[in-house]
Amino acid sequence: MNEYQEWAKETLTKVREKMAWVIEKNKEKIPYTTDENGSYDDRSDPNREWGPDDGLNWWTNGFWGGICWLLWQDTKEPLYEETARKSWKKMERCFTDYLGLHHDVGFMFLPTAVADYRLTGNADAKRVGMHAANLLAGRFNPAGGYIRAWNDIPGSDTRGWAIIDCMMNISLLYWASEESGDPRFRQIAVTHADTVRKHFIRPDGSACHIVEFDPETGACVKSHGGQGYGEGSSWTRGQGWAVYGFADSYAHTGKKEYLYTAKQAAHYCIANIPESGILPVDFRQPEEPAWEDSCGACVIAGGLLEVARHVPEAEQGIYVRAAVKLLRAIDTSRADWTKGCDAIVQNCSPAYHDCPHHITMSYADYYFIEALCKLAGTGIFLW
């Protein structure tokens, strides 16, 4: 066992200790963030008034079940299995409501229903995963060769918007083709990934968050800053989606150009990691205010470890060392290991310009735990 594996295993022991009481306490919920008392909210709470895509449709709702499955892989703890399964069964209602669903059906159903099917062979979970994949495929626009990201946003015409995050959602399409033998899903995923390579990834390896296409002709119109600092900037979490997403597309297709792009995006990230290992919301933001995003660090770490899986052993060190630097910085200075907060990872920022900053987000915990599992060599690959 090398020193990184040893550290990951020790840190996973702390994760398991904390998550044992966190999951017991929140087993009826689908959490996103914690309140001022450190308690998780519940995006599945039927007694709260939710916006069209805030409640059960909220895009991060898959990560709670995902955390439970990650921990179930080692422990086989029945509570984790039940909690994970309960989450996708609740989210299934989104299919009948339909209007609030978006391209993040991948993030919602891959770590929950598809993970359930992969880990336990649950046939009902497979049905739900295939349903989600068909909805995602239905968002494909053949004119521009992209998957439409969001639904209508008042004041913006989003019909032609594609976003870098979707590189993770298309994993659902690869799975659907692998499972059904029907190449349609994979062909859509590959066409989308080719479009993203061409229009999102800049020569220096950085990535745009949003690119707008003309939804009728498919012509590329412009890029938008999205959740980052501005147009032409480099939203940290988006860089992570690029590294991880292209490595994942390589894993499913074996297309060398995807691994090349993943490495290009990875080297851009590595060159921009500060000595502290603490990442800003955007690699090109001004020095002040010094908003951080620990979640972006966890996503990048997961992506770097995924790249490492696909390069020769002699080349793995640069990716693994950078990932460990990010994860250690979280462990030593941005993690809450106490009973004072339900979440582990602190100082996450949903977007540069939106308040609040420095909150907890369930998917930061998911990617932190997933990266530790990858380093420790435990569990199956869920994407």
Ligand code: GLY
């Ligand atoms: N929109 C996905 C994210 O916030 O990372």
